[in-house]
Amino acid sequence: MPARQAEATEQMDRRAAMATLAAAPGARLQALWRDAGLPEAAQPVRGPETGLVTLRGRTGGGGDPFNVGEATVTRATVRLDGRLGHAYALGTDRDKVRLAAIADALWQAPEHRPAIEKNILAPLRAAQQEADERRQAETAATKVDFFTMVRGED
Secondary structure: OOHHHHHHHHHHHHHHHHHHHHHOOHHHHHHHHHHHOOOOOOEEEEEEEEEEEEEEEEHHHOOOEEEEEEEEEEEEEEEEOOEEEEEEEEOOOHHHHHHHHHHHHHHOOOOOHHHHHHHHHHHHHHHHHHHHHHHHHHHHHOOOOOOOOOOOOO
16 A cells, blocks of 8 residues: 555544544543553643634535534643644543543554554444434434325326
C-alpha cells in the first residue's frame, strides 16, 4: 500500500475511533478503562475545558445556512510518550473527555493500539450497534404502510 494511502486509512481509522469515544457514555468508558488496566496518567496540554459551539443548519438540507442554536462541548488535549491526544464530546463530562484524549494518544502508538481496539473500542462499538438496532426496531414497529386498494369498478 502506498504511503499516502496508508496514512489516509490511518486517519480514517483514528476518526472512527474518536467518534466512538465521543458517543460513548462516560461511566461505560471509565469502567472499560479500569478493567483494561490502561495508564491514566498523562500530561495535560489543554483542558479539559467546557464551552459552547454554534450549531448550523441548512433549509431543506441544501439551502442557505442558518444558526440553529448552541451546544455545550468539552475538549481536552494531553501529551503521553511524546504523542498528543485530542478529544471533544458533547456535554460537560470532563473525565470522559480526558480519558478519550489519553485513548487517542495511546491509539497512535502501534504497541498500544491493539489493547485500545480490543478492550475499549470493540465493546463500545458493539454497545452502540446494539442501541442503533434497538432504535431501528422501535422505529420500524411504528411504521405505517399506506396503500391504495383498487375497487375494480374502473
